[in-house]
Amino acid sequence: MTGLETSTIFAYCGAALIGIGIYGFLVRRHMIRRLIAFNVIGSGVFLLFGATGARQPDLGVDPVPQALIITGLVVALAATALVVALTVRYAHLTKRATLREDLPDEQGGS
Amino acid sequence: MTDWLLIIAALTLVSVAAALWRVASGPTTVDRMMGAQLVGTSGVAILILLAPTSRSGWAALDVAVVLALLAAFASIAFVKAVSRDGRGDPEEDA
């Protein structure tokens, strides 16, 4: 895909979002921040998928990717809710919102 | 006319981006929370400007309806969460 069309622009935008999300997911240690980064990866994939399905401007976006993206958005929300519940419960038990493996050595991590 | 509406929409987008500087710099959490209301109102304006130019026609207006309906929700969740016991409302605390 090349040229300056709506679909091309947002397809590359999706690729950039995937990169940003991966970086945040690797660097961030607070679980909510990591969750946000993971959702950025997800929406980057959706944007890329939807935009590549809109390569013929007169046809609009391919309905099959659209349906899959809507399904994906709802599942992503459910997964987010599960991670939030896990994080809150974990913080109740440990007073931390960070996994043990992510703690530096002097703070009691492995 | 399509071009004109797109220009106005683009300039509104620029003003949103400028105002987002306040969301990034704070200093208070309420300043940051205003970001949600900001894109609520401006997002609705941009969607209204895009609706006549959109390939899918005026159906895009439904997105604006949903955004306007839910614009206040994040702020409400915020004021409830920062109230005295975490589940009250700021008017009770006054």
Next chain:
Amino acid sequence: MSLAALFTVVFTSAGLFFFIAGAVGMIRFPDMHSRLHALTKADNLGLGLIVIGVMPQVDRPVTALKLVFIWALALVASAVTAQLLARSAAPPDLCEDG
């Protein structure tokens, strides 16, 4: 340029002016309550003007009704947000029934 087009150009420009004014207020005003004021008042006026401006372009009357409905929803949402955010940040002795 037709009269309808001129109407749209004038009103959407006016709407844009208030959005820019709101953004300037958000950035320049010295305290949080003034900034909240800039955001929830100027932007709503801007939205109203844009709604009026787009009105001549609608395809059928029900779309125009939808536009007014959106503006009303946004006004209510802004008013509620402004009240609640201002209250949650105000020192208790400033509230009249405190």
Next chain:
Amino acid sequence: MIGPAFDLLLALIVIAVALAATLGRDNFGAVVFFIVYGSLLAVAWTRLGAVDVALAEAAIGAGLTGLLLVGALARLSRLEVFSPKPPGAGARALCALTAASVAAVVAYALTGLDPDGGGLTETVAADLDRSGVQNPVTAVLLNFRGYDTLLESIVLLVVLVGVWSLAQDRHWGGAPGLAQHARPDGVLATFARALPPIGLLIGVYVVWVGTSEPGGAFQGATILAAVWLLAAMAGLTDAPSVTRRSVRVIVIAGPALFLAIGTVGALAGTFLALPPDHAKRLIQVIEAGLTISIAATLALLVLGFPQRAPP
């Protein structure tokens, strides 16, 4: 020429906001930027012409996710959780390199795509008459690829079981989340009394137009869940106990109905196949059931696991 300029500007702002949401130092600012990000993506989907997706993104990204993350962060800061320092510069550079190479590979793959690839648009359009609906996205969701939608509604149930399983033993049988309260004559309570009828109207409208125009069960259900959560936040209503039979029936009804109709199809030939003559009616029945179940499930998911002892 103006169209691409707008798209380019929007794409750059979306990227900047995503950077602010992942890299910003302040956790709360990151959550707000993520809400902003969701709203801007809804605009991007509208520009692409995918209004169905834009509706879902507006309702989920700007609505429910915001509620969920703002509430979660406030709960965590109330617990005064300890947050560690970010990794050192070397590790960050390595992470940046990894992330940039993945993005570069994906972007490179895009350059190789056939610019005229039409995908399945024409295939769907050719069979649209036999699907019972005029909106191709709804046709795919509830007819051509009914499997996905059925499995998705079951995934939501599994996640709900997962969230509820986190409850402490002494809270099992209680209502999910915390008991909310607000000044009965205050702004919040008044707003939460005035908005639900309008929200209900919009939610049902979005489901109803879904057969012919953009909209559908998922988008409508998300709106209904958000509006119910508003009433719950204002203390006007409260979630029922997780062990109540009515709650269980409501969250299961939609998928069960879908499965039942699919099974009838199996007896007549193919599982989940809808006969073209009755497809429209059947899709409307399935959508109505799914809307109620998904709305209830999403609202319960946002509330979280039970945190109150049963009365």
